[in-house]
Amino acid sequence: MQSSLIRLTAVLVSSSLIAPAVLAAPLATLGKPEGKLNIIAWPGYIERGQSDKNYDWVTGFEKSTGCQVSVKTAATSDEMVSLMNSPNYDLVTASGDASLRLIYGKKVQEINPALIPSWNTLDPRVKSGNWFTVAGKPYGVPYQWGANFLMYNSKVFTKAPTSWSVLFEPGNLPDGKPNKGRVQAYDGAIYIADAALYLMHKNPKLGIKDPYELNEAQYAAVLKLLRQQKGLTHRYWHDVTVQMNDFKKEGVAVSSAWGYTINTLQAEKFPVAGTIPQEGATGWADTTMLHAQAQHPVCAYKWMEWSLNKKLQSGLAEWFGSNPVVAEACQTKAPGGSNFCQSNGFDRFAQIRFWRTPVAKCGQGSCVPYSRWTADYIAIMGGR
Amino acid sequence: MMTVSLPEGQTTATRPGILLRLGGALYRHPGLQLALLLALPLLWFMLVYLGSLCTLLAQSVLTFDDFTMSVSRELTLDNYRQLLSPANLDVVLRTLSMATLVSLASAVMAFPLAYYMVRYARGWQKGFFYVAVMLPMWASYIVKVYAWTVLLAKGGIVYWAYQTLGLQGIVDWLMTLPLIGGNSLTTSNLGRFTVFTYIWLPFMILPIQAALERVPANLLQASSDLGASGAQTFRHVILPLAFPGVVAGSIFTFSLTLGDYIIPQLIGPSGLFIGSMVYTMQGSIGNMPLAAAFTVVPVCIIGLYLLGARKLGAFDAL
Numbered sequence: 227m228q229s230s231l232i233r234l235t236a237v238l239v240s241s242s243l244i245a246p247a248v249l250a251a252p253l254a255t256l257g258k259p260e261g262k263l264n265i266i267a268w269p270g271y272i273e274r275g276q277s278d279k280n281y282d283w284v285t286g287f288e289k290s291t292g293c294q295v296s297v298k299t300a301a302t303s304d305e306m307v308s309l310m311n312s313p314n315y316d317l318v319t320a321s322g323d324a325s326l327r328l329i330y331g332k333k334v335q336e337i338n339p340a341l342i343p344s345w346n347t348l349d350p351r352v353k354s355g356n357w358f359t360v361a362g363k364p365y366g367v368p369y370q371w372g373a374n375f376l377m378y379n380s381k382v383f384t385k386a387p388t389s390w391s392v393l394f395e396p397g398n399l400p401d402g403k404p405n406k407g408r409v410q411a412y413d414g415a416i417y418i419a420d421a422a423l424y425l426m427h428k429n430p431k432l433g434i435k436d437p438y439e440l441n442e443a444q445y446a447a448v449l450k451l452l453r454q455q456k457g458l459t460h461r462y463w464h465d466v467t468v469q470m471n472d473f474k475k476e477g478v479a480v481s482s483a484w485g486y487t488i489n490t491l492q493a494e495k496f497p498v499a500g501t502i503p504q505e506g507a508t509g510w511a512d513t514t515m516l517h518a519q520a521q522h523p524v525c526a527y528k529w530m531e532w533s534l535n536k537k538l539q540s541g542l543a544e545w546f547g548s549n550p551v552v553a554e555a556c557q558t559k560a561p562g563g564s565n566f567c568q569s570n571g572f573d574r575f576a577q578i579r580f581w582r583t584p585v586a587k588c589g590q591g592s593c594v595p596y597s598r599w600t601a602d603y604i605a606i607m608g609g610r
Numbered sequence: 611m612m613t614v615s616l617p618e619g620q621t622t623a624t625r626p627g628i629l630l631r632l633g634g635a636l637y638r639h640p641g642l643q644l645a646l647l648l649a650l651p652l653l654w655f656m657l658v659y660l661g662s663l664c665t666l667l668a669q670s671v672l673t674f675d676d677f678t679m680s681v682s683r684e685l686t687l688d689n690y691r692q693l694l695s696p697a698n699l700d701v702v703l704r705t706l707s708m709a710t711l712v713s714l715a716s717a718v719m720a721f722p723l724a725y726y727m728v729r730y731a732r733g734w735q736k737g738f739f740y741v742a743v744m745l746p747m748w749a750s751y752i753v754k755v756y757a758w759t760v761l762l763a764k765g766g767i768v769y770w771a772y773q774t775l776g777l778q779g780i781v782d783w784l785m786t787l788p789l790i791g792g793n794s795l796t797t798s799n800l801g802r803f804t805v806f807t808y809i810w811l812p813f814m815i816l817p818i819q820a821a822l823e824r825v826p827a828n829l830l831q832a833s834s835d836l837g838a839s840g841a842q843t844f845r846h847v848i849l850p851l852a853f854p855g856v857v858a859g860s861i862f863t864f865s866l867t868l869g870d871y872i873i874p875q876l877i878g879p880s881g882l883f884i885g886s887m888v889y890t891m892q893g894s895i896g897n898m899p900l901a902a903a904f905t906v907v908p909v910c911i912i913g914l915y916l917l918g919a920r921k922l923g924a925f926d927a928l
Contacts (some may be wrong), residue, residue: 308896311680331680407793413880461797462880468759475763476794604890605697608704608881 252338256524259293263525266309266318268512269299269466270486270546271369280561281545283538291532293525301464302414303581310334313519316526319369321510322357323416323581329358329365334515336363341527344534349553351575357582358513366515367530370539372548373509373571373578374412374420375500377483377491379473386501390424392480394455399479406458410469410481413462415596415603416581419508420482421455422448423579427505437508437579439588445598452606462607466490473498485547485570500547500569506577543570663909670902681898689903698887702907705884708799709867712806713860716814719807720859724818725848743812751809752872758805759876762795769795792879802878809873810866814859821855822848857924864915868908884908 265272272295275282284295298315300306303324310318310333320328328334339345345367352368359365378387382401392399393409411417422437425448434444460478463469466487472478474496488500514533516526532538539555542548544566550556556567571578586595636643673684692698727739746754761767772781785791785798792798825848833843871885882890884904892901919925 304896311896459880460793464875468876471759471763475760475765476796477764601692601695601697604882604887605700608697608700609879610697610700 252336253341253523253527254338256341256527259291259524259528260522261292261294261525262522263293263295263317263529264298264315264522265295265529266298266300266306266315268319268546269301271299271319271512271542272297273542273545278545281541283532283541287529287532291525291528293522293528295529303416307331307333310517313517313521315517316520316522317517317529318515319512320366320515321512321581323510323583325358325366325513325515326360327583328515329360333518334365335518335520336365337367337516337527337530339364342367342531342534344531344552347534347552347554349551352511352551355511355513357511357580358515366513367533368551369512369514369533370542370546370548370551371509371511371575371578371580372485372546373502373507373574374482375485375488375507375547376480376503377473377488377498377500378480379478380497380499382479386499387480387503389503390420390505391428393458393482394421394424394451396454396458401479405480407460408477408479409455409458410460410463410472410478411452411455412482413464413607415599416508417482418448418452418599418603419579419581419584421451423508424505425451435589438582438584439590439593440584441590441593445594449602449606452603456606456609470496486545487547489545489547502571502574502577506574506579507571509578509580511580540566543567549575666902666905669898670906672899674897674899680896689899692900693903693907698904701882701884701887701904704881705868705908706911708803708806708883709864711803712810712867713814713863715803715807716811716863717818717856717860720811720814720818721852721856724815724822724855727815727819728822743815746808747812754809755805755873755876758801758808759796762801762804762877764794764796766795796877797879799878802873805873805877806867806870810863813862813866814856817858817862818852818855821852821858825851854923854925857919857922861916861919861924865908865912868911 270277272284273281274284274295288294298309300309303321306318306320307324307327309315310328318324318328318334320334325334348368352371354364355368358368376387376390376393378392382399384400391397392405393411397405399405399408412420418440419437422434422440422444425432425444426434426437429447432444432447434440440448460472460476463472463481463483466484469478469481469483469487470491473481473491483500485500488498491498514530516523516530520526534552536550536552536555536558539550539552540558540560543550543555544560544562544564547566547570549567549570549572556572560566567573584593584596584599586592636646669681670689671685671687673682673686673688674680675682693702723739723743727736727743731739763769769778769781772778781795784800785794790798790800790803792801795801795804829847829851830843833847838846869885871883871889874883874886875889884907888901888904891897891904
């Protein structure tokens, strides 16, 4: 009894001594796992077989490392950044529009790739991605990437639409009825980039080179397009469950959507499909990042290593509608047996414009920053 | 030595002595009694209610850095300036007009029901009406609202009912109207208004019912003895006496609509309400200062409303 008390005190004292060291530089060696791990993730991203017992990549981890995983889901990147203000979390699966904010906000710490044996299996296209590498230092481990698809009702569209114009320009859908009231747009300011991507191809004279870097004139043209779209929308989707219901019950025919939504609707035998039109698509590249004050760093490193195993990568890609960051995972059979790398656009990496936080300083001098994106998008959704 | 060996009777006598003296002190100082009684609830009220309100006010003048999305302690009035931007004023007006309309509609629907409950319902009927009004309040609010999203969807039971009655044309026409219309009932302001009114109606019925209970029956008899018609009695006797109840009920319906953030998210068009704006700013963007500034708006509106309600005697009816 007494010896266990002494041990406990020793652990407490030593951990309080180690904690400040963690802040200064990445861990050099891994100690004993702490037994717990708290992760902030996108819904459907860290599954323990509760939605479908074939998709479970947590139970095996818990068994082999003894780290009990608890997951807090977040619906938007902004929510993830805000949750990371609390030191209760160890890891976050941050998208590109959050990762830089987290790094500059000093909410995440540099990691040591030497402690992650699978680091060298990473796809070279993402290995030193500029959305998580700053000054040559990695601030996390790539997790998955994917596109924002154009999802359409395949009864209305006999052939996949080839352009995002079906969402932006008034006109008739292939069934002869107008698209007004049958399209949806995403309820988040980052969607402004989708409109910019479309304009980049439709109106090259505007000179948009990057949908996340817009000067005043380009930004004004994009907002004009979005106001036109407001008149066409059924509503702005926010919640994937509500969006699925709108496709099933409300006659919505086409929308931007996540692969996850398309997979779920297809699993319910509802006639939808997803495509990446000729303009390309916006997308997200997610990184598992370590909190600057992580309470369970050893378990966190164990998870970062675990997250790169081929089985997890392939199962997750099929489940979530995303792409693995380990190329070999494309050849690893997923539980559903689908050719997920083909359908999720693994070979179209170059056509995807990954989410990034728009900042005032940019390639063409000065650009409109994200704060204005937020304010203006709220105004447009409100019909102004 | 002498003091140690006190006779036993004396020591026991000191015990009731303390209680007696305490009782006497309380009796002589009624203020002390009151203070003891109220200290705990007052402390609770000051800390939990006023304390949080003050923290809120303090937060609303802090600065929010858009890039790192963190709050710094520099003081600014910028958040209040932002409130005045057209898009944000839209949010306030949108919420305010919905709250007003919902309160009016609830009052119009609640009054006859409450009147029947008080004047005509007898025996088992009285119990039935009480339970019928209270019953929906026992079910979870979230469940009820999600149920409405299904009821109001195209292919839902409301559309089905209209079709079966051959009234489809009326819904389609309503949906083409500006302001109240939309693509379907679930995405229209009419649908949102319906759900709000459904959810808050019991909060209007009960205060009106309480106010009507207090209208003496002999006044109504006197009114008809003096030759007043039913309508005259209603206008000159019942309504003025029960009106504080209507105002009291409207305090609930108005403030509850003003602060709600779930119904606007699930039903109706995409424009934000004050509640959902606060939720977005605080919950998903982390812009606590602007969220706090937005929260000050309903606090002020309700403050003014309560002042008006007090003039109309609403607090006598609670």
